[in-house]
Amino acid sequence: MKEEPYTVIEPRRNWSLINIRELIHYRELLYFLTWRDIKVRYRQAVLGAAWAILQPILYMVVFSIFLGKLVKMPSEGIPYSIFVFAGLLPWLFFSNAVSSAGQSLVGSSHLITKVYFPRIFIPTAKIVTTLLDFMVSTLVIFIMLPFYDMALTWNIFLLLVLIFLTLLCAIGVGSFLSALNVEYRDFQYVTPFMIQIWMFCSPVVYPVSIVPERWRWVLTLNPMTGIIDGYRAAFLGKAIDWEGLGISGVTVVLIFIIGLSYFMKVEERFADII
Amino acid sequence: MSPAIKVKNLSKKYKIGKQRGRYKTFREAIGDTFLFPIRKLSHPFKNSFSGTTEEKEIWALRDVSFEVQPGEVIGIIGRNGVGKTTLLKILSKITQPTIGRVEIRGRVGSLLEVGTGFHPELTGRENIYLNGSILGMRKAEIDRSFDEIVAFSEIEKFLDTPVKAYSSGMYVRLAFSIAAQLKPEILLVDEVLAVGDASFQKKCLNRMQDVGQEGRTVLFVSHNMPAIRSLCSRAILLDQGVIQYQGETRQVVQHYLGSDDRLLGQRVWTDKDRPGNHAFHLKSVKLRNASGEEVSAINISEEARIEIEYELIQEGGRAQFSLMLYDADGYCVFSSMSNTEPNFYGKPMGTGDYSSSCHLYGNLLNAGRFHVSLTGSSTYWTDSFTIDCVISFDAIDDGVLKGDYYGVSGGVVKPKLSWETVHK
Numbered sequence: 001m002k003e004e005p006y007t008v009i010e011p012r013r014n015w016s017l018i019n020i021r022e023l024i025h026y027r028e029l030l031y032f033l034t035w036r037d038i039k040v041r042y043r044q045a046v047l048g049a050a051w052a053i054l055q056p057i058l059y060m061v062v063f064s065i066f067l068g069k070l071v072k073m074p075s076e077g078i079p080y081s082i083f084v085f086a087g088l089l090p091w092l093f094f095s096n097a098v099s100s101a102g103q104s105l106v107g108s109s110h111l112i113t114k115v116y117f118p119r120i121f122i123p124t125a126k127i128v129t130t131l132l133d134f135m136v137s138t139l140v141i142f143i144m145l146p147f148y149d150m151a152l153t154w155n156i157f158l159l160l161v162l163i164f165l166t167l168l169c170a171i172g173v174g175s176f177l178s179a180l181n182v183e184y185r186d187f188q189y190v191t192p193f194m195i196q197i198w199m200f201c202s203p204v205v206y207p208v209s210i211v212p213e214r215w216r217w218v219l220t221l222n223p224m225t226g227i228i229d230g231y232r233a234a235f236l237g238k239a240i241d242w243e244g245l246g247i248s249g250v251t252v253v254l255i256f257i258i259g260l261s262y263f264m265k266v267e268e269r270f271a272d273i274i
Numbered sequence: 275m276s277p278a279i280k281v282k283n284l285s286k287k288y289k290i291g292k293q294r295g296r297y298k299t300f301r302e303a304i305g306d307t308f309l310f311p312i313r314k315l316s317h318p319f320k321n322s323f324s325g326t327t328e329e330k331e332i333w334a335l336r337d338v339s340f341e342v343q344p345g346e347v348i349g350i351i352g353r354n355g356v357g358k359t360t361l362l363k364i365l366s367k368i369t370q371p372t373i374g375r376v377e378i379r380g381r382v383g384s385l386l387e388v389g390t391g392f393h394p395e396l397t398g399r400e401n402i403y404l405n406g407s408i409l410g411m412r413k414a415e416i417d418r419s420f421d422e423i424v425a426f427s428e429i430e431k432f433l434d435t436p437v438k439a440y441s442s443g444m445y446v447r448l449a450f451s452i453a454a455q456l457k458p459e460i461l462l463v464d465e466v467l468a469v470g471d472a473s474f475q476k477k478c479l480n481r482m483q484d485v486g487q488e489g490r491t492v493l494f495v496s497h498n499m500p501a502i503r504s505l506c507s508r509a510i511l512l513d514q515g516v517i518q519y520q521g522e523t524r525q526v527v528q529h530y531l532g533s534d535d536r537l538l539g540q541r542v543w544t545d546k547d548r549p550g551n552h553a554f555h556l557k558s559v560k561l562r563n564a565s566g567e568e569v570s571a572i573n574i575s576e577e578a579r580i581e582i583e584y585e586l587i588q589e590g591g592r593a594q595f596s597l598m599l600y601d602a603d604g605y606c607v608f609s610s611m612s613n614t615e616p617n618f619y620g621k622p623m624g625t626g627d628y629s630s631s632c633h634l635y636g637n638l639l640n641a642g643r644f645h646v647s648l649t650g651s652s653t654y655w656t657d658s659f660t661i662d663c664v665i666s667f668d669a670i671d672d673g674v675l676k677g678d679y680y681g682v683s684g685g686v687v688k689p690k691l692s693w694e695t696v697h698k
Contacts, residue, residue: 005381006378007367007377008376008377009370009375009377010374010375011370011371011372012370028407029408032404032407032408036396036400036404040393040396043395044395110390110391111390111391111408114386114390115366115390115408116384117408117410269370271369272288272369
């Protein structure tokens with residue numbers, strides 16, 4: 001005889017673990033929510049798929065002119081354009097993921113108050129959508145490499161680890177922000193500013209080596225430092241900084257746990273305060 | 275046999291004031307953090323963390339306990355705001371209880387709204403999958419039911435057009451036909467039948483009847499007393515968050531209808547408690563006789579009108595109404611929708627005050643006591659809210675049609691029909 005699902009509904013204690021069984025039960029919904037976001041975006045925007053490629057290219061052009069040529073930013077022996085492009089890809093993935101995830105809960109209030117499913121899927125769907133944009137834009141860098149007389153190295157396999165870390169970081173920060181925006185509705189004005197500052201604290205447009213040795217530890221507090229450096233190693237073949245990556249990895253796991261915990265704490269009250 | 279649903283001491287508390295109606299802002303939180311020590315010093319016995327607004331608490335549900343056996347169809351009735359939807363939301367896991375415990379055996383499907391998650395840019399076909407998945411159906415299930423959904427909704431020709439191009443009727447039909455495929459062991463339904471035209475409502479009721487006969491457990495929240503009477507074996511009457519009465523449907527309904535002996539032909543709301551949705555708020559509902567006076571009794575031979583005053587607050591929004599008249603036994607005499615209104619229906623309206631009147635013919639109703647239920651909606655009959663027993667009145671037989679007959683006539687309506695005799 002098939003076992004009947006038995007549900008108990010009680011006031012939930014504050015700190016509870018993620019219900020993995022429930023996430024698996026509702027897994028198809030994550031697919032549909034992501035599919036919806038992708039379809040709507042590609043149907044509404046004229047640029048659609050092109051935006052995923054245009055955004056990093058446009059940034060690259062601007063940075064190459066102003067920082068590469070005029071300011072003469074050092075770039076560890078690599079042509080500045082492709083150097084900054086390799087940093088832009090993961091950065092745009094992270095910042096777009098976090099921005100869209102941050103507003104996702106507030107934007108889905110009509111769903112949250114009318115039907116039940118694991119709410120974590122809402123910001124996660126947005127992040128997966130951004131991941132797909134990232135995949136599309138990596139094609140560009142593969143095309144660019146031969147033009148700079150560069151080739152892929154074995155470092156490219158590091159990409160899987162890096163994508164996983166970036167996802168964890170995005171989910172951690174994204175879920176934290178999305179819950180924060182539900183609780184404090186004006187935080188959405190702080191977010192763009194915060195992301196801008198974060199970008200300057202990450203080695204997107206400059207190499208880590210530009211920072212004096214004794215201050216470098218400040219940069220390593222930012223998990224994206226080790227990760228972005230890692231992407232450069234993966235795409236452009238420079239030496240992998242295992243120490244930096246390790247520190248970033250630990251930080252990311254911490255961020256993931258904290259972000260998710262806060263999300264779940266506020267989750268009980270979403271329908272009441274949204 | 276173990277109950278399908280067991281509810282014990284369920285209570286839900288809401289904070290109103292700071293939390294509802296006004297968002298917490300980060301700015302305030304930071305300010306409060308700094309000012310907290312100062313505030314605490316000057317008001318050592320005040321309990322709140324932030325002194326900016328008084329937080330009041332209300333109990334939406336208080337100590338609710340009941341059991342539902344597998345296969346039962348239970349009606350949940352009560353005036354607006356008594357906690358019916360809150361109860362369903364807790365059973366659907368949308369919101370958490372403050373105190374109490376619920377045990378549920380079986381898969382739960384919740385229908386608190388039709389068309390949840392519909393995206394206007396996606397086609398009908400795409401929305402079927404999206405909405406079905408949101409309601410809890412697996413892709414395989416949706417694949418199997420796909421043809422049935424399309425057939426029930428009658429939108430086959432428009433399956434691949436974006437839903438934003440659908441008429442309101444198509445939209446609601448599609449939404450309901452997806453929901454109708456939900457086959458969980460336990461179904462929670464909230465007033466979704468209140469919108470749509472008469473034939474659609476009938477379709478929905480038939481479907482609800484089928485569901486009941488399929489042996490599923492159903493909890494049905496509605497203001498539609500005849501529907502409750504025909505579908506539900508038992509009913510629970512809620513009042514201010516507490517179970518006032520539960521038992522055999524007929525008795526509970528009678529208790530509910532009879533409990534409001536006041537005759538009130540006018541209902542006026544103060545600024546603070548105007549019912550409404552995001553587009554408009556009701557100001558008053560008044561019964562006026564042929565001379566335009568506000569009354570609680572009308573003559574059956576004379577015209578009368580039910581005047582709804584409201585304020586449109588959303589620029590370009592719509593205000594659409596569905597009015598239902600009930601007799602003393604709770605049977606619906608008629609329902610009428612404002613979609614034949616020539617001046618404003620179907621057109622976006624500018625903000626401001628409006629008055630919509632429904633004109634009743636003279637020589638339509640029979641004598642008796644009637645009450646009115648009003649449903650207000652916006653575009654595509656969404657965002658609906660219902661006020662049942664919004665006004666009640668007596669219709670008095672002034673003898674105009676009686677002529678030389680002095681008895682009492684039966685029938686809910688007493689229309690003036692013309693008779694003709696011909697000598698053959």
